[in-house]
Amino acid sequence: MSLSGALNTALTGLGAASRAAGVVSNNLANALTEGYGPREVALSARAGSGGVRIDGVIRNTDDALIGDRRQAAAALGDAGAMARFLSEVEAAIGLPGAPGSLSSRLAAFESALVYASAQPASNVRLDGVADSARRLADGLEAASDRVQDLRGRADAAIDRMVGELRLGLDQVADLNGRIATARARGQETASLVDQRQQVLDRIDEIVPLRQMPRPGGQIALVSTGGALLLDGRPAQLDFTPTRVITADMRVETGLLGTATLNGRMIDMRDGSLAGGALSGAAEVRDELAVKAQSGLDALALDLVERFQNPAVDLTLAPGDAGLFTDGGLAFTVGAETGLAGRIALNPDADPAQGGESWRLRDGLYAATPGPVGDGTLLVAMTYALAEPRPDASGHFGPGARAAKDIGAALLSDIGMQRQNAEARESFATARLYALTEAELARGVDTDAELQRLLLVEQLYNANARMIRVVDEMLGALTRL
Structure with a gap:
């Protein structure tokens, strides 16, 4: 040399x-x-x-491992949204024996009826019946309001995530162009690829994605549900939020906002954008919250029908409102949706609303007070509350149940759903942790x-x- x-x-x-x-x-x-x-x-x-x-x-980098880790992160976002919602609803209903829970309010109402029937002449005891009945109605209303509040939060979360997804797709498209330009000039692109991966990690928690190589170091993005989100230009994703959500609003009736992809309506729950935090929020808003509200309405309807029966209170005529009313009026068939948010104690028997508690002893529509020692109606209401009867709405399946059993079935149903969601969340967490550790080991x-x-x-x-x-x-x- x-x-x-x-x-x-x-x-x-x-x-x-x-x-x-x-x-x-x-x-x-x-x-x-x-x-x-x-x-x-x-x-x-x-x-x-x-x-x-x-x-x-x-x-x-190990692209396959990164893809698996992203899928796990998306699954965690999906399961986590549902687990949090169900936990909130369970807390709103309350665990058995907990102060303020629906089961405790039902028990307190039943105890008040028994206590008053033993001494029907006591205005204090009659006022206690009215107070416990009002608290029971208030508890159902509060739980219903909480469910609708959580629906509203889920709707706002959908709006936020759609905006983040749209921004992320624009950022990936921009980075694609910069990477292609840098490669054409013979410049290094590793830092730009790092930035693109960070963006993908962020938006993949919203919607699980698969990336496909394109010339010049660019990539195309497809959701695991098959929606093409980016190939050169990003897809146009839009969502119209609903500012105020009530119990009667459903996607099926067009009263709730839906997502569109390139102008075409898509199903966020089990369609092309399913599997991540976005579909979890949609599942909460459109499925879980609707089911929870339906359970609360079933309990409210059961209470209304038990005490709107003229066989219990002989002063009731067909069409009269019973002890529990639909916003102060008699319940009409077909108006069950949202009833838990409207149920109220009959104002004629509620001293807090200017009524008179002696009507609980003598009849809601009695013209004058009857014998103060006659507790027949109070006993009849006690039996009506405890009588096993079929679920009026069929929400809890066949079989006869007392009012307290319907409340227990509602809580049990929510609790089982929560446990299943938390099990999915725990599995997704463990999987994400293991894949993250494996990715770090290759870092x-x-x-x-x-x-x-x-x-x-x-x-x-x-x-x-x-x-x-x-x-x-x-x-x-x-x-x-």
């Missing part, structure tokens, strides 16, 4: 060592940065002139990078020594 060839080889080696040192330093600095892919300098031998050529910087290995830095240092010293030797030889030749 000539002196000039040796010098050229050493100079290219110094350049490669300097580049490798920079890459190792960058790897170490970003060891804990999310979305960062470890870099490695690609080298090859230079033909003819000798030495080493820097072919570029390679970004090392920057600081020990390996430090060892590589030692090798780079040795390479640098060897090439620097070669340059010194060549310089000494050239100096010796010039002195001859």
Whole structure:
């Protein structure tokens, strides 16, 4: 090898060592940065002139593992939204025996009836019946309001996530273009790819995505449900939020906002955008909350019908409102939806509304007070509350139940749904943790990078020594 060839080889080696040192330093600095892919300098031998050529910087990632981790994150978002909702509803209904729970209010109402029937002349005890009945109605109303509030929050979450998804798709499209331009100019694109992965990690929790390679380092995005969201240009995704949601609003009747993809209406629950936090919020708004409201309405309807029966209170005529009313009026068939939010104690028997509690003893529509020692009606109402009867709405299936049993069935149904959702959430959490750990294990290995830095240092010293030797030889030749 000539002196000039040796010098050229050493100079290219110094350049490669300097580049490798920079890459190792960058790897170490970003060891804990999310979305960062470890870099490695690609080298090859230079033909003819000798030495080493820097072919570029390679970004090392396991795309299959990243895809699995993203799927797990999306599943966690889906299950987590449902588990949180069901937990909130369960808390609104209240656990058995808990102060303020529906079961406790039902028990208190029944106890008040028994207590008053033992001494029907006591106005204090009659007022206690009215108070406990009013608290029971208030509890149902509060639980219904909570369900609708959670529906509204889910609707707002859908609106927010659609906006984030739309922004994320625009960012990926922009990064695609910058990556393609950088590659065409021979520039490095690893940092741009890192940024794109961070955006994908964020929006993939909303809708699970699969990416497909395109020329120039670009990618196309397709949801796991089959919707093409990005291929060159991002798809147009829109959603119209509903500011105030009431119990009677349903997607099927067109009263709730729906998502559209390129102008076409799509199902967010089990359609092309299913599987992530977006579908979880849609499931809460359109399925779980509707079912929870239906259960509360079934309990409210049962209470209304038990005490709207003229066989219980002989002063009632057909069409008269009973002890529990639909917003102060008699319940009419077909108006069950939202009844839990409207149920109220009959104002004629409620001292808090200007009524008279003696009507609980003598009849809601009695013209004048009757014998103060006659507790027949109070006993009849006690029996009516405890009498097993078929579920008026059929919500809890066949079989006869007392009022307290219907309340227990409602809570049991919500509790089972919550447990199932939490089991799914726990599985998704464990899977995400395992995949995240596996991804981190394939990330920057600081020990390996430090060892590589030692090798780079040795390479640098060897090439620097070669340059010194060549310089000494050239100096010796010039002195001859």
